[in-house]
Every structure is written in structure tokens, then in C-alpha cells.
Amino acid sequence: MRSLIQNMIIDKFCVAGINYKKADAEMRSLFAVNDDQYSSILKNAPSFGLKEVFVLSTCNRTEIYGLTENPEDLINLLCLETPGDVQTFIQSAYIKTGDEAIEHIFNVGAGLDSQILGDYEIVGQLKNAAKFSRQHDFLGAYLERIVNTVLQSSKLIKSNTQISGGTVSVSFAAIQYIKQYAQNADSKNILLLGTGKIGSTTCKNLVDYLETKNITLINRSPEKAIELANELGLKTGDMNNLQEEIENADIILVATNAEKPIVLSSHISSGKQKLIIDLSIPFNVEESVGNLPNVQLINVDELSKLKDETLKMREAEVPKAKVIIATIIDEFVEWHNMRRHVPMLKDLKSKLKSLHSYSLVTDPQSSLYEEMLDTKIQRVVNETAGRIKKTDTKGCQYIAAINDFICIA
Secondary structure (H helix, E strand, O other): OHHHHHHHHHHHEEEEEEEOOOOOHHHHHOOOOOHHHHHHHHHHHHHHOOOOEEEEEOOOEEEEEEEOOOHHHHHHHHHHOOOOOHHHHHHHOEEEEHHHHHHHHHHHHHOOOOOOOOOOHHHHHHHHHHHHHHHOOOOOHHHHHHHHHHHHHHHHHHHHOOOOOOOOOHHHHHHHHHHHHOOOHHHOOEEEEOOOHHHHHHHHHHHHHHOOOOEEEEOOOHHHHHHHHHHHOOEEOOHHHHHHHHHHOOEEEEOOOOOOOOEOHHHOOOOOOEEEEEOOOOOOEOHHHHHOOOEEEEEHHHHOOOOOHHHHHHHHHHHHHHHHHHHHHHHHHHHHHHHOOHHHHHHHHHHHHHOOOOOOOOOOOOHHHHHHHHHHHHHHHHHHHHHHHHHOOHHHHHHHHHHHHHHHO
């Protein structure tokens, strides 16, 4: 029965998710998961019969992975903790099981399913998602192996292809947009709201690629903004003076990750021409801001439409990445198939030890005897595992192993 259960594990691996392909940013924001919600999801997982589960939530996707015979349990668990409901989720969702789910997570980890092809930031997000689940004891041996193998595949793809060549992430796409549509950007007053991971990356790209330090940083926790400003030689502003800072800025980038918009129409009254780029999910710029005269509002979905030579080069590398993924998946399936035989191999090892009367030396109590016995047993078990790997006939190989053991005793 135990080996039968292990046989079925690969079919129980499931993912349910939404991403940029069928769900716009507004809908995705309904299912975005923060750390507090993630904790609650894991806390409630056992009530849905889930023992292994993790959630990957980024600006472009929310996915819940787990071992279950009913993918609907994953959806119900996720939606229990998000503003969006089950029916809304299902309208744009994809549900994959077994081999299809495995191929999907490999594509996600390689950046092949990213809104910007080859976006390598997904690797860190996947690591963090798995780490969070592991810390709460919801990442067992099977999911751990899948994640580690996906990360191995992603590393090989990055090392052996140009799928992540150049720098094309959401933050970099914002810089490209500014360079393309804002004349003399290096002389503009730039305001960056939010200095978390995305904000910090964007800030460094502004300095490097626009060659400007005419940037003011504001963060809800001032210490982070001050630290980054000191590092790059920039200015900081005060959140209490937000409206004044917005009025003075020509270009505003928002990466605050707040639950509600923090840049409002009421903050803008001068009619001064502004470019506002919202990098946040959910949106942190009030939608009506885009209707104001002389204001151009861009969000992450629009940034992803940028096409350049870097993306064309990456697209040409996709077949190479697919070959690497196929090879690593084959290795994972091989591991999975051998794992099915672990109970039998353990039983075989125990049975061989019970045949200790077939000793190699006269004194069965000597340490030399024990050492030689263990060596012989392990050799027989290893050879048996090798034969099973080739023929998948574990019953016959079990009997053959005992005969081999007796013959060489």
C-alpha cells in the first residue's frame, strides 16, 4: 500500500493560479497574497486536507501549489484569505495536475512564463515562497525536491543560454520607457515612492541608465529611504509632505506596495506635465489620476508591452532552455520512480541483515565481520536498485538479490 501511495504522488501534484495572460492587474490584485495572508493560508491548510502547499504571489501571478486529489481545495483555501472570491478566480484561472503541473513550474522558474521573458527575479520569489512554507512545516520531501530541481534547472538555463541576457525587468522597462518618452530625463525632477526591493532596484537603474541623481526618495519607513539615499548620493523627502513633493516632480515612480492608492488626484492641481509610472500591485496610483490634463499614467501591464532587441534575442534562446528543462524533468521523474522502490529496498536490506548466519569470517561477533557484512549488503542493495532502474521488476529483483547475497556469502 505504501508503494502504491508513492506511485500516485506525481499525479497529486497540482497548481491553480492566475497570471497576466488572462487577468489584468486589477483582477490580480484581488488575489495578491502578503505574508500575513500566507500565514493564514498555511494555518488553514489542514482543514482542506493539505499537508504540503506553498503560494507564489508576485505582481504578475498568484499561484498555489500542493499535493491533493482535488485542485478545488487549493482554490478554496487561497480565496478564503483574499478579497477575490472563488468564482472570480476560476474565470481567469488555470489548473494543472501531474506532468502538466511539473512542466509549468519549471517554465515559471526559468522565466519562460514571465510577463517579461526571462525575468530572473522570479527565482528569488520562488525561493522565498518555498522557504516560507518550509518554515511552517508545509514543504515535505516531494515539494522540496521539485523546488530544488526547478532552481537547479533555472541556474543551468541562466548559465548556458541568453534567456536572461540584458536587463529587462519591470523596473528596467520603466527606465526604458522614461528614456523613450521623456525628453531630457536626466534634467527632470524625479520622485521615487517606495524603497523596497522593486523600488531599490528601480532607483539604482535610474542612477545608472539615466545618469542622474536628481532623485528624491520617500518611504513609509524613512530609515530605508535614508540608507539608500546615502548609498547613492540622493535626496529624501517626507511622507507628510507628499502632495508638495508630487507637485514638484516631473517624473514619479510608485513602488509602495500599499493596500490602497497613495497617489491621489487631489495631490495634483498645478497642471504641470507629469509622467507617473505605477510599479505596484495592487495599483497605488488612483485610476482617475490618468484622466488629469498633462498627466501620463503607466502601469506594469503597459510596461510589459515594450519590445526591444533584448527580448528578440531572448526569444531565440527559448528552444535551448526547453531542452535543459526536458533533461532535468527526466532526471526528476527518474528520482520519483526510484523513490517508489525505497520501501522495498529498505525491506531487502533488513532481510539480508537477518541472514547474518552466512558469515564471511569465523567470528560473527567481530567488528570486522560487521563491517564486511554491511559492505556486502549495501553492494547487493545498490546492484538491485540498478537492475530495478533498468527493468522495473522489483519482485523478481528482490528474490534475485537474496540469492546473490547467499551465493557470495
